[in-house]
Amino acid sequence: MMRILIIEDEARIAKRIERMTRNHFEQNIAAIAICDSLQKGLVYIANHPIDILLLDLNLNGENGFDILESMVAGSFHTIIVSAYTDKAIDAFTYGVLDFVPKPFDQARLSMAFRRITNSGKTTESTMKYLAVKKAGITRLIAIKDVLYIKGAGIYSELYLQDGKQELHDKSMEMLEQLLPGSFERIHKSYLISLDQAEKIIIRPGSSYSLLLKNGEILPIGRSRYKELKRKMI
Structure with missing residues (x-):
């Protein structure tokens, strides 16, 4: 049973991510929450165990990279969902599981989720x-x-x-x-x-x-x- 947190400041996109996440995991979701700022996200993580974090890198001008080190140190997997594709290499360097570029569809987001349930490595890692x-x-x-x-x-x-x-x-x-x-x-x-x-x-x-x-x-x-x-x- 997955416990999932979405940190995304655009309500429309956050709801779309939530809908696609529910479509993929169906009944295997224990909890799913949405936070519209990094600070709210950090407070949520401090008080709730999660298995997956879906994180945008630009939240009302806040830079997700400012806390990415802290996120990837957690016990959960982090998936970046962002339009800033030029940041993908840096994100993988820090140890995120996947980088889903915006705009995205159900197939691409599900691909990222499958990497969580697959055993072993799925792609050549650039993690440093x-x-x-x-x-x-x-x-x-x-x-x-x-x-x-x-x-x-x-x-x-x-x-x-x-x-x-x-x-x-x-x-x-x-x-x-x-x-x-x-x-x-x-x-x-x-x-x-x-x-x-x-x-x-x-x-x-x-x-x-x-x-x-x-x-x-x-x-x-x-x-x-x-x-x-x-x-x-």
């Missing part, structure tokens, strides 16, 4: 940063600095090349949909940047592990061994 919140402050972490990601229930633990760890509000499954193709799911609990992989270790009893360039060793799921081996050749 992961945004994390700590003590109310949002900070951007460069993807190139991420060594691997470990699932931690509804959260994810980011292990960085400098030895530090950060907690991300998105689950590992959600991050997997966003991350570049250089990241590979090697185990039910681990996503790894293949750039950091050194070699596969085969242990007695058909047990597999991955040696990283920094010396760390991570488990490899049996069902993922063949695909990982192929990609590392």
Whole structure:
């Protein structure tokens, strides 16, 4: 059951997005709300859990990019719905799931929604940063600095090349949909940047592990061994 927030200042467009959203998810909507300003949207998010945010980038002169870092750090997926197509590359860099250009139709919006329900990556990601919140402050972490990601229930633990760890509000499954193709799911609990992989270790009893360039060793799921081996050749 989806909980959805639309941040759009044009009432006609907001209602159109709401109608198309209901058409796509039908009975699978637990709640859907509309806010006509960034401030109202932030207040709503602070008080209500959501699964999907549909965000315009220009709201009564307010710049959606001013809070985009904060949005993509959340536990939900963000879809931009905007006429400012020149901002699409920047939006993907920050880690939005999709950028739906205005004017749009049911087919295009449904395409964005299907990316949420599809497992794994659907397109080649241009994401360059992961945004994390700590003590109310949002900070951007460069993807190139991420060594691997470990699932931690509804959260994810980011292990960085400098030895530090950060907690991300998105689950590992959600991050997997966003991350570049250089990241590979090697185990039910681990996503790894293949750039950091050194070699596969085969242990007695058909047990597999991955040696990283920094010396760390991570488990490899049996069902993922063949695909990982192929990609590392």
